[in-house]
Amino acid sequence: MFEIKTVSVMGMGYIGLPTCAIFASRGFQVIGVDINESVVEKVNRGEIHIVEPDLDGLVQKMVASGRLSAFTTPQPADAYIIAVPTPITEDRKPDISYVLTAARMIAPLLKKGDLIVLESTSPVGTTRAMNRLLADLRPDLTFPQTIDGDTDVYVSYSPERVLPGNVLNELINNDRSIGGLSRRSSERTAALYSSFVAGDLFITIAEIAELVKLTENAFRDVNIAFANELAAVCQDLSLNVWEVIDLANRHPRVNILQPGPGVGGHCIAVDPYFIIDAAPGSSPLMQSARAINSSRPHSVVKDIEALFEPGRRHTVACLGLSFKPNIDDLRESPAVEVVRLLAKRKDIDIVAAEPNARALPDELRDLGVGFTDALSAIDRADIVVLLVDHRQFNFVDPESLKDKKLVDTRGLWTWRKARKPDARIEGRKNKAGQSDNLSPEKAA
Numbered sequence: 223m224f225e226i227k228t229v230s231v232m233g234m235g236y237i238g239l240p241t242c243a244i245f246a247s248r249g250f251q252v253i254g255v256d257i258n259e260s261v262v263e264k265v266n267r268g269e270i271h272i273v274e275p276d277l278d279g280l281v282q283k284m285v286a287s288g289r290l291s292a293f294t295t296p297q298p299a300d301a302y303i304i305a306v307p308t309p310i311t312e313d314r315k316p317d318i319s320y321v322l323t324a325a326r327m328i329a330p331l332l333k334k335g336d337l338i339v340l341e342s343t344s345p346v347g348t349t350r351a352m353n354r355l356l357a358d359l360r361p362d363l364t365f366p367q368t369i370d371g372d373t374d375v376y377v378s379y380s381p382e383r384v385l386p387g388n389v390l391n392e393l394i395n396n397d398r399s400i401g402g403l404s405r406r407s408s409e410r411t412a413a414l415y416s417s418f419v420a421g422d423l424f425i426t427i428a429e430i431a432e433l434v435k436l437t438e439n440a441f442r443d444v445n446i447a448f449a450n451e452l453a454a455v456c457q458d459l460s461l462n463v464w465e466v467i468d469l470a471n472r473h474p475r476v477n478i479l480q481p482g483p484g485v486g487g488h489c490i491a492v493d494p495y496f497i498i499d500a501a502p503g504s505s506p507l508m509q510s511a512r513a514i515n516s517s518r519p520h521s522v523v524k525d526i527e528a529l530f531e532p533g534r535r536h537t538v539a540c541l542g543l544s545f546k547p548n549i550d551d552l553r554e555s556p557a558v559e560v561v562r563l564l565a566k567r568k569d570i571d572i573v574a575a576e577p578n579a580r581a582l583p584d585e586l587r588d589l590g591v592g593f594t595d596a597l598s599a600i601d602r603a604d605i606v607v608l609l610v611d612h613r614q615f616n617f618v619d620p621e622s623l624k625d626k627k628l629v630d631t632r633g634l635w636t637w638r639k640a641r642k643p644d645a646r647i648e649g650r651k652n653k654a655g656q657s658d659n660l661s662p663e664k665a666a
């Protein structure tokens with residue numbers, strides 16, 4: 223076996239940069255590669271360009287130790303990790319061009335014994351397509367063709383599955399699937415990741431590992447769509463969806479997710495399309511889920527418009543812009559979409575608050591949206607819309623909302639903070655010192 227001493231990570235984004243830092247912390251010499259010069263300069267100064275707990279300190283330490291350095295072009299290594307974006311096109315087809323470009327860039331550097339691991343969320347078949355491209359570009363080396371054959375170069379798929387906001391912890395502790403194009407590829411990949419992964423490693427074929435990653439995010443999308451559909455049903459029936467979910471989830475086998483203004487981020491709102499594109503005739507549920515979740519911002523806008531009084535100019539406070547609580551990431555954010563849709567109206571004033579951002583995105587500022595802190599926004603508005611359940615919004619004084627019309631898309635004020643204490647009669651199992659282990663027969 224060839225020993226891996228140097229690891230090159232292609233792409234230093236939300237996944238690539240923490241991966242660089244973790245490999246460096248395990249003693250590897252790590253080369254981070256990114257086409258964005260300012261990212262490379264920042265990392266080489268020991269700084270980071272994303273918001274992620276504890277990552278800044280680790281990157282700073284690893285750069286200072288000399289084990290992590292960044293470049294705009296690939297450098298020779300023993301293992302190459304590809305962590306570049308795989309977006310969708312306008313017509314919702316997967317775009318794997320960044321993966322293939324990364325493969326083209328490393329092809330000239332490859333030598334006997336090297337390992338290539340694709341980590342980017344990818345449509346089924348991408349790892350094999352990348353392998354074919356590499357084999358075409360380097361006819362002097364052998365690449366995996368059958369699961370059993372040994373080769374000069376090893377190729378695997380092993381997706382990341384970490385949650386933004388908890389990346390370092392989940393990188394280490396989550397289980398991982400590894401889909402090698404050959405048995406030796408899987409073995410080498412497992413050996414490399416076991417340097418930092420404390421979770422279990424599961425070996426499978428590349429196509430299964432690719433579909434597993436897509437399945438995880440499609441599963442969550444479908445489940446969020448269920449919660450969002452239930453919210454619409456409850457609205458028709460004038461019932462509180464938060465209470466319905468809270469009580470239903472007390473069933474031992476029910477776990478309904480939370481409704482909201484839609485699904486954002488660059489993963490869950492995108493990845494189901496990779497499955498839908500591959501099997502359009504067999505994925506009606508995933509297609510419906512996408513349609514339900516994508517239409518949520520429009521429903522929220524309708525709920526707000528229902529509060530307008532004819533002839534009156536309203537000021538609407540929109541609280542929260544990020545795609546989920548307690549982060550600064552506005553990409554594909556349904557909250558931004560709600561504000562964008564509202565801002566098309568010229569008969570209202572809009573003021574937005576986002577405690578994790580220093581300014582509004584240019585697009586919203588150009589639409590005439592104001593930007594201030596939550597309390598001033600509430601103060602100025604007659605309609606208050608809660609779009610993201612940031613922890614800061616827990617501390618809003620209910621008195622300040624008393625005379626306002628509310629649209630609480632996350633149930634933070636209208637349910638989570640307003641749960642009635644006398645609506646629960648505590649059972650014996652929850653009372654201190656009173657637990658009894660009676661079998662049903664004994665209890666009877």
Ligand code: SAJ
Pocket residue numbers: 343382383384385386438439442446479480481482483484485486487488489490545546547556
């Ligand atoms: N959301 C709801 N209701 C919920 C849960 C989430 O409306 O009950 C919304 C959020 O507000 C947000 C969106 O869904 O807009 C996605 O947020 P998320 O926290 O569910 O997931 P992400 O996009 O931050 O990260 C997901 C994770 N995948 C799964 O949980 C299956 C993460 O583990 C993946 O690594 C990541 O996608 C990725 O990179 O693919």
